[in-house]
Amino acid sequence: MKYRTIGTDPKTRREVSVLALGAMLFGSVTDEKTSFAILDRYVEAGGTFIDTSDNYAFWIDDSQGGQSEELLGRWRRSRGIGDEIVIATKLGARPLAPGTGYIDNPEGLSPKVIRESAERSRDRLGVEKIDLLYAHIEDRTVPLRDTVEGFGELVAEGTVGLLGVSNHAIWRVERARALSAAAGLPGYEVLQYQHSHLRPRTDVPQPLFPEGNLGNAGAELLSYLKAEPGLTLVAYSPLLTGAYVRQDKPLPPDFDHPGTPARLAVLREVAKETGATVNQVVLAWQTGGRLPVIPLAGASSVAQLDENLAAVDLELTEDQRARLDAAH
Structure with a gap:
């Protein structure tokens, strides 16, 4: 396994594995026995960075979520896991009532919700202490300063380590970080967005972003990452839920543009040259790139996890990287 540091403050920064494990469906679609086996194998291989949320997976049974966090709690206790494993969770998108959703009825990001939701996640x-806590989705009904102060209080009290943000417009991220800095409070240091080798159109409306796909790590976010040393991008859905390799998993409509076939062709060329799978090339392209990117990949079986883990040791040549970057 290889590792990188997230965060800049010596008091809160953590060293984590360059491949994060997504636990979204653990305890719901993925049963407990299988979930435990995947988690055990990940740790055995040197993995130290696990991702969940307080609303996973509410859509499976019209609940409010919490199944994934609860399973991780049972796994930690049964295995004697301590702070050697970094667990990140999120708040802000948990439905306020069963049978509702994160768009029409989210918990939001008020200081009261931040405190109470974080406490429930800890339980x-x-x-x-929550190692890394994200603001999951935007809440424009609450003043940004209130949200910043709500998160900052938890860090000051020692119940949260690092702060992160997901699925926010970049100008909102920058504004929040500026408010934090001005107030002498800890700010967002980890950004979690969808990011893969294939690039979607950013002008296609999404449920969270009717004005365009702001939840994707497009050119603006990647430029921001270059300009702000100390930030880390955790890239969710790096393998596009299997769409690279499975005929039954078509690419979403926003990938239907002329650049997609060109980038797929180069991916397949490099996979053939290296003897790796297309999925492994995508993960290796992210983990070994110039930007601080940590792919966040889920797994529904130990075999699937092992394929992902093998990507950590896949070394792409400079020529291969240049071709992967340049394809459009």
């Missing part, structure tokens, strides 16, 4: 996970 489910069985931890005294």
